[in-house]
Amino acid sequence: MRPFHRLRPARASLRWKIAALAAATACLVVAAVGLLVHGWTAQDIRDRAQARALNTVYSAMDVYRRTGTLADGAELDPAALPAALRHPADADRHTAYDGRVEGNLGPSVWAAQRTGGPASPVLAVQANMGPDLYGLHRLDVIMTVASLVALAVATPLAVYGAGLLARRLRRVSRTAGRISAGDLDARTGPTKGRDEVADIAATVDLMADSLGRRLRAERQFTADVAHELRTPVGGLLATVDLLPPGETEDLLRARVRDLRGLVEDLLEISRLDAGAEHPVRARVPLGAVVSEAVARTGLDTEVTVAQDPGAGAAGSTQTVETDPRRLERIVGNLVVNAHRHGDTPVQVTVESRTVLVRDHGPGFPQDLLLHGPRRFHTGATERGTGHGLGLTIALGQARLLGAELRLDNALDGGAVATLRLPD
Numbered sequence: 001m002r003p004f005h006r007l008r009p010a011r012a013s014l015r016w017k018i019a020a021l022a023a024a025t026a027c028l029v030v031a032a033v034g035l036l037v038h039g040w041t042a043q044d045i046r047d048r049a050q051a052r053a054l055n056t057v058y059s060a061m062d063v064y065r066r067t068g069t070l071a072d073g074a075e076l077d078p079a080a081l082p083a084a085l086r087h088p089a090d091a092d093r094h095t096a097y098d099g100r101v102e103g104n105l106g107p108s109v110w111a112a113q114r115t116g117g118p119a120s121p122v123l124a125v126q127a128n129m130g131p132d133l134y135g136l137h138r139l140d141v142i143m144t145v146a147s148l149v150a151l152a153v154a155t156p157l158a159v160y161g162a163g164l165l166a167r168r169l170r171r172v173s174r175t176a177g178r179i180s181a182g183d184l185d186a187r188t189g190p191t192k193g194r195d196e197v198a199d200i201a202a203t204v205d206l207m208a209d210s211l212g213r214r215l216r217a218e219r220q221f222t223a224d225v226a227h228e229l230r231t232p233v234g235g236l237l238a239t240v241d242l243l244p245p246g247e248t249e250d251l252l253r254a255r256v257r258d259l260r261g262l263v264e265d266l267l268e269i270s271r272l273d274a275g276a277e278h279p280v281r282a283r284v285p286l287g288a289v290v291s292e293a294v295a296r297t298g299l300d301t302e303v304t305v306a307q308d309p310g311a312g313a314a315g316s317t318q319t320v321e322t323d324p325r326r327l328e329r330i331v332g333n334l335v336v337n338a339h340r341h342g343d344t345p346v347q348v349t350v351e352s353r354t355v356l357v358r359d360h361g362p363g364f365p366q367d368l369l370l371h372g373p374r375r376f377h378t379g380a381t382e383r384g385t386g387h388g389l390g391l392t393i394a395l396g397q398a399r400l401l402g403a404e405l406r407l408d409n410a411l412d413g414g415a416v417a418t419l420r421l422p423d
Contacts, residue, residue, distance in 0.1 A: 014162065014165070014166045014169065015159065015162040015163045015165075015166040016159070016162075017162075018158065018161075018162035018165065018166075019155060019158045019159040019162050022154070022155070022158035022162070023151065023154070023155050023158065026150070026151055026154055026155075027151065030147040030150070030151065034140070034143050034147065037139070037143065038136070038139075038140060041136050041139060042133075042136060045129055045132040045133065045136060046097065046109065046129065048132070049108070049109040049127040049128075049129045049132065050095050050109045050111070050127070052109075052127045053095055053109045053110065053111035053125055053126070053127035054093055054111050056073060056074075056111065056125040056127065057074070057093055057111040057112065057113055057123065057124065057125045058093065058113075059071060060073070060074035060123060060125055061113055061115070061123055064115060064123055070123075073125050073126070074123055074124070074125050075123070075124055075125070076115070076121040076122065076123055076124075077121045077122050077124075078124055078126075080098075080100075080102075080126075081110060081112060081122065081124050082096040082098055082110055084096045085110055085112040085122065085124060086122065088112065088113070088114050088122065090114070091113065091114050091116075092113065093111060093112070093113045094111070094112055094113070095109055095110060095111045095112075096109070096110050096112075097109055097110075098110055098126075101130075105126075105128050105130060106128060106129055106130025106131075106133055106134075107129050107130070107133065108126050108127055108128045108129055108130075109126075109127045109129065110124055110125070110126050110127075111124065111125050111127070112124035112125075165197065168191055168192070168197045168201075169197060169200075171188060171191070171201070172188050172191075172197065172200055172201045172204055175187060175188040175201075175204055175205075175208075176204055179204070179207075179208050179211070184208060184211060184212040184215060185212070186208065187205050187208060188201040188202075188204055188205055189201075189205070278400075279322070279323035279326055279400055279401055280323050280325070281321050281322055281323055282321070282322075282323070282324060283319055283320070283321045284319065284320065284322065284324045284327075285318075285319050286318045286319065286320045286350055286353065286355070286421070287305035287318070287350045289324050289327055289328060289331075290303065290305070290327075290331050290348060290350050290355055291303050291305065292328065293327070293328035293329075293331035293332045293335070294331065294332075294335055294348055296328065296332060297332050297335050297336055297339075299335060299336065299339045299346070300344070300346075301335055301338075301339075301346045301347070301348055302345055302346070302347045302348065303348045303349075303350070304347065304348070304349045304350070305350045306349070306350060306352070318350075318352050318353055320353055320421050322401055322403075322421055323400075323401060326397045326400065326401055327401070327421075329393065329394070329397055330394045330397050330398055330401075330403075330405070330419060331348070331355060331357070331419070333390040333391065333393055333394040334357040334390075334391075334394055334417045334419070335348065335357060336390060337390045337391055337394075338357055338358070338359035338361075338415065338417075339359070340390075341359075341361065341415075342359025342360065342361030342362075342363075342414065342415055343359055343360050343361035343362075343414075344359070344360065345359075345360060346358070346359045346360075347359075353420060353421040353422075353423070354418060354419065354420050354421075355418075355419040355421075356416065356417070356418050356419075357416070357417045357418075357419075358410065358414055358415065358416045358417075359414050359415050360413060360414040361413075361414060361415060362413075363409035363410070363413060363414055363415045364407050364408070364409055364415045368391075368407065369407060369408070369409070373391035373392045373395060373407075391407070394417075398419060401421070401422075402422045403419055403420060403421045403422060404418075404419070404420045405417065405418070405419050406418045406420075
């Protein structure tokens with residue numbers, strides 16, 4: 001049963017977040033390495049083409065000066081020579097990059113040297129980088145394919161590794177959720193590895209141990225106090241009967257009756273905490289049981305019992321298999337709580353397997369709606385005074401019956417308690 005809950009926003013799985021981060025990191029690394037390799041290789045191709053052009057122009061110049069003929073590939077003042085090499089100021093060798101692509105020639109490097117004085121022609125050679133750049137292109141394609149293959153292999157591994165971590169975290173989360181829901185025996189147990197997740201799991205288990213010890217001590221104290229008070233309270237009630245009639249006797253009797261009710265409530269809570277209560281089920285008409293429970297409170301309450309549509313022309317209320325005594329206890333506590341802490345009119349509606357109790361007061365405080373009823377805590381002051389055990393008992397009895405008890409506030413004001421019995 002989940003009587004109190006908060007909606008959680010949809011969230012992306014940690015497994016996929018880690019996998020996406022790993023994939024993004026791999027892509028960045030691949031891109032960075034690819035750019036570095038491409039840039040270094042391109043610069044190396046250009047440097048080697050420049051060295052080849054310089055060596056070629058040196059050999060061609062030696063042949064030209066000795067024989068007056070041009071070696072293969074050498075030209076005098078070629079038309080395609082870059083402008084930077086057409087009028088060198090000295091007789092030294094110079095190079096220039098030519099990015100033009102013509103025919104079978106790709107980008108190239110020119111090397112040139114003046115054959116003599118300032119008016120002499122320029123001897124130039126051209127080193128084609130096309131084949132080398134084609135090899136660079138093939139290297140880029142190979143690196144891209146290899147990177148994609150590596151990414152395709154690494155991503156499932158990252159998903160698997162992240163899944164292992166996420167499963168361990170979910171195990172800890174489930175344990176914490178069970179503890180929050182009241183299962184103080186829930187433990188994560190030993191986890192694989194010696195990392196932060198194992199530390200968190202151990203801390204959650206230690207917290208559950210400490211919380212369980214404190215809660216058991218509190219429950220034992222409540223049970224002991226209730227048992228110890230039961231006998232003297234019974235004696236007080238017998239003593240009050242010996243007093244002469246009058247205002248004092250009525251006042252004492254009312255206070256002792258309240259004290260006895262508190263002790264009985266404490267005893268009932270201690271039995272519910274100890275798991276000593278067991279329902280005695282019977283098939284009963286829900287409307288009749290609820291009406292009887294409301295009548296026993298002696299409070300002015302409007303009861304509406306909807307007829308069962310499938311019961312025929314005569315009509316009848318829904319019959320349910322439950323413990324009628326505990327059902328009366330739940331309804332009675334809800335009605336008394338509505339009158340004590342709310343405002344009239346108090347309305348009880350029975351429809352199908354649902355019992356709805358509504359008042360027109362300030363409504364339940366937000367702390368109670370978030371965390372549920374707490375013993376000896378009545379919430380906001382405008383809800384009135386009391387020891388805060390009525391809703392706690394109603395919740396415990398509903399849990400024992402396998403029913404769902406929800407506490408809400410109506411949009412137009414007032415507190416609404418909805419009890420849904422199981423099928």
